[in-house]
Amino acid sequence: MQPLCNSDELAEGASRGFGQGGRSLLLVRREGLVFAYRNRCPHRGIPLEWQADQFLDVSASLIQCATHGALFLIESGECVAGPCAGERLEALPCREQDGSIWVEV
Template sequence: MSRFTIPVCHVDDIDHESSKGFEIGDLNFFAVKRDGIITLFQNNCPHLGVNLEFQQDQFLDADNFYIMCSTHGALFQPEDGKCVYGPCQGQSLISVDFEVIEQQIHIAEAATAIA
C-alpha cells in the first residue's frame, strides 16, 4: 500500500506553465507545472514565513518562469525551490513529497501535519 493516501487534484487541474494553491489540514502548499513537470512546495517564504502568492493560485512571476514571493520579490527555481534572488538567496522552499496515482496527485497523510 502506498504511503501517499490523500488525493489533492488531477494533474490536468494545474494548467501548463502555471501554479495552484491547496490547503489540506494544517498544510498550506502549492503546485507548479512547468515543462510538463509538477513540483509541490509548502506555501511559506523562508525569509519572512509569509504565504508567497499575491492572488489565489498566483505563485509565479509575470513571465511564469520563477516562483515569486509577493511580499519582497524573492525568486525561486520551480524545479527545486532554491532562492536565486532576494533576501533569502541560497535558502530553499520546503518541498512536499507526492506521487501521481492514476493521474491524481497524492500526498502522504503525515505531510498535512507539517505546517
C-alpha cells in the first residue's frame, strides 16, 4: 500500500481524483469511511469526471459518470442506473492510518 494523501485532504461527502502508479484513481469519503476506485467507467473505459474532482451526482450520494450518466453506489461501486447497470467500478483496497489515506494500486 502507498500513501495517497493526508486524511484531512478528503472532506466528508467529497470526492477527489489522483494519478498513482500509472493509474487514475478516485476517493470518496462517506459517513467517515473512505472508498477507493479506479477512475474508469465499465461502460466505455473512460474517466468518470467531467471536471477535476467532480465524481458525485448533485445529491453527493452516488458516483456519476459524467459522459453517460451512469450512477454507482459509493459503498460498493455497483452501477444502479445507466448503460452499465449491474456492472461495478474496480474497487481498490484502502485504509486510513496515521493521518494518511493508503491505497493499494
